[in-house]
Amino acid sequence: MASSSAQNLTRIPIPPADNISAIRFSPDENSSAFAVASWDSKAYIYRADQGTMQTKFTCPFPTTDCCWLDSTKVVFTSLDARITVMDARTSQIVAQLDRAHDNGIRAVSRVDHGTIITGSWDRKVKQFDIRSMKNTATAPVSAKVFCQDITPEVPAPSAYNGSSSSSSSRKLVVGGHDKKIHVFELRGGSIAKIKEEDSALKYQLRAIACMPDGLGYVQGSVEGRASWDYFEPDMIQKKFAFKCHREQTENGMEHIFPVHDIAFHPKWHTFATVGGDGTLCMWDGQAKKRIWKTSKFDDEISALSFSANGQYLAMGVSSTQSVDGPKEIWIKQLADHEVVPRSHQLQNPAQRR
Numbered sequence: 519m520a521s522s523s524a525q526n527l528t529r530i531p532i533p534p535a536d537n538i539s540a541i542r543f544s545p546d547e548n549s550s551a552f553a554v555a556s557w558d559s560k561a562y563i564y565r566a567d568q569g570t571m572q573t574k575f576t577c578p579f580p581t582t583d584c585c586w587l588d589s590t591k592v593v594f595t596s597l598d599a600r601i602t603v604m605d606a607r608t609s610q611i612v613a614q615l616d617r618a619h620d621n622g623i624r625a626v627s628r629v630d631h632g633t634i635i636t637g638s639w640d641r642k643v644k645q646f647d648i649r650s651m652k653n654t655a656t657a658p659v660s661a662k663v664f665c666q667d668i669t670p671e672v673p674a675p676s677a678y679n680g681s682s683s684s685s686s687s688r689k690l691v692v693g694g695h696d697k698k699i700h701v702f703e704l705r706g707g708s709i710a711k712i713k714e715e716d717s718a719l720k721y722q723l724r725a726i727a728c729m730p731d732g733l734g735y736v737q738g739s740v741e742g743r744a745s746w747d748y749f750e751p752d753m754i755q756k757k758f759a760f761k762c763h764r765e766q767t768e769n770g771m772e773h774i775f776p777v778h779d780i781a782f783h784p785k786w787h788t789f790a791t792v793g794g795d796g797t798l799c800m801w802d803g804q805a806k807k808r809i810w811k812t813s814k815f816d817d818e819i820s821a822l823s824f825s826a827n828g829q830y831l832a833m834g835v836s837s838t839q840s841v842d843g844p845k846e847i848w849i850k851q852l853a854d855h856e857v858v859p860r861s862h863q864l865q866n867p868a869q870r871r
Contacts, residue, residue, distance in 0.1 A: 526851035528569045533845045534558050538820050538834030539582050541847075544606075545628075546589035547827040551606060553592045554821075554834065554847065555581035561594040563606045566830040566849045573609035577602065585628045587648060593634055595623035601636065603648055615651045619644065625666040627690070629704065637663030637692055643702065645709055657702055657709040661694025665726045665737075668704070673732030676787060689749065691735050693723035699737070701749065718745040718759050727780040729803075730787050736803065738762075738777025738791055746803050758806060763793030778838065779821050783857045785828040792819035798833060805860040817843045828852065 536558035543552040550566035557580040579598040599619040603612040619638035639662040645655040687705040701713040721741035734748035745759035765773040775794030796814040821834040835846040
């Protein structure tokens with residue numbers, strides 16, 4: 519592996535034994551702990567500052583996604599539609615619910631410290647109270663859920679212009695196998711669909727991440743393309759799509775790879791994409807510019823996450839097509855010049871490389 523931004527890279531010595539489904543950092547700004555879901559039917563907790571595995575536990579089936587409820591409790595979902603809540607300090611199972619859906623759970627998102635929303639291949643999204651492990655709301659989706667995200671509890675003022683969402687309710691954004699975007703409003707414990715529209719991307723969706731300011735989201739597809747989208751119709755002129763994770767061959771052909779994951783930097787609101795070409799790209803969405811791109815890792819990058827304080831980036835290297843190939847977790851300690859928006863660099867020359 520080599521990188522054009524290779525400083526401060528550490529490889530975790532004990533990675534999962536199979537493909538990496540998801541990586542999620544703790545919401546605690548003083549913690550470098552992160553959770554990893556994997557197809558080896560295990561759930562892991564690592565420490566970025568130490569570059570070590572903290573704990574793990576075994577599940578009956580592959581784990582598909584994860585999210586943190588608070589600084590100690592992590593929710594893992596699995597292929598058998600099971601929801602498991604683990605104490606990250608002790609690796610003890612705090613709560614568990616079997617058959618939460620009629621098919622495997624693809625995605626899980628935190629609503630608050632006691633509530634989650636899961637999206638499944640059974641074409642439903644469900645809300646659960648983790649304290650009682652009860653299903654408190656359900657909404658149908660006209661397609662299998664392939665990816666989802668929720669707007670922040672408290673929308674952060676934009677790092678670009680200070681604006682943020684004024685909505686009193688949060689939104690759940692779902693990407694389905696029908697290549698549509700399904701937007702739900704979360705209000706008073708209910709899940710109400712407010713919009714269903716064709717994706718700005720023509721091919722199957724793989725990843726969605728909501729903007730920290732709550733105004734929109736970025737989506738990525740299997741066709742090496744992503745789009746920057748807003749919820750409100752009056753901002754449609756600011757939407758755009760762009761190519762990414764593609765390679766030019768010597769004979770002039772173009773190899774196109776899927777976008778596997780998307781994540782926003784918590785402080786600067788720039789965002790990263792990772793893909794099947796084995797690279798990570800850092801983007802300034804407002805400037806419509808790529809900030810930097812790594813050289814190729816030894817296989818696809820299937821997942822990524824930023825730490826809550828923005829100091830660390832974790833990447834999972836594993837094939838999404840085969841059980842063969844390397845299984846690696848890389849940690850990068852970030853410098854400000856690698857994540858600040860282009861506009862901020864122009865205003866503050868000291869932030870440049």
